């Protein structure tokens with residue numbers, strides 16, 4: 001399939017309060033965000049015109065910036081409104097939304113105290129991270145790269161710089177024929193995928209690694225609420241690699257991945273069963289509810 005480059009598409013991008021024609025949304029090459037990865041972003045999805053868990057994403061974006069030492073000059077309410085404006089301006093109701101904030105060009109050195117902070121929001125149609133493979137389940141290779149300790153990197157932030165580890169791990173996995181990589185953390189505990197958290201089923205319960213050293217997924221929290229609604233116990237705990245063989249089901253959770261069954265991790269095979277199927281179906285239903293209904297179930 002021919003790739004349509006992201007800088008050569010029709011549409012509008014919200015940029016510092018203005019709607020800019022897609023192809024004109026260009027950044028100077030001497031931007032601090034590019035050289036020093038002083039950028040934070042979000043990935044959101046709109047279903048039938050409603051952006052799922054919008055406020056949680058806008059608040060996490062602001063918090064991600066604060067963790068990197070900068071303040072995004074827009075409130076969560078303003079960011080929510082801008083996200084809604086941009087999908088409407090592009091005539092989309094089912095969309096992936098990508099807000100990104102970064103330090104500008106006023107200074108180009110490690111110290112960047114005088115830089116202005118910018119915010120842009122783009123959106124496009126993006127069915128699922130794994131496309132048609134999602135329902136049959138994905139295969140994960142085990143990455144050599146590790147999620148870093150929170151003392152080594154600002155791991156609670158959805159910081160652009162942290163994604164270099166994910167890209168390296170994913171490229172290696174793809175080169176070896178896997179769909180994605182499962183990453184361990186600096187202690188050797190199971191962490192997450194390269195762009196999604198992971199859950200396992202042990203003895204009829206959902207077990208998921210405690211988010212230390214990786215992003216605390218908004219989707220995972222929503223799926224946890226759905227599990228509780230269905231009397232499925234969810235346990236957040238340290239999961240060790242030698243436990244992977246004992247799990248009976250596994251699935252990825254994330255905005256882009258939604259609930260994606262996993263059918264293999266390294267030598268371990270899984271068959272999506274009742275728990276994966278229930279949570280996948282319930283999640284697909286939840287995201288299409290009104291924000292008020294979502295708030296009742298998952299907030």
Ligand code: PMP
Nearest residue numbers: 195196197215217218219254255
């Ligand atoms: N981990 C990583 C590394 C991610 O990029 C994402 C996607 N934002 C997630 C987890 C899932 O987070 P969320 O459910 O909040 O989208």
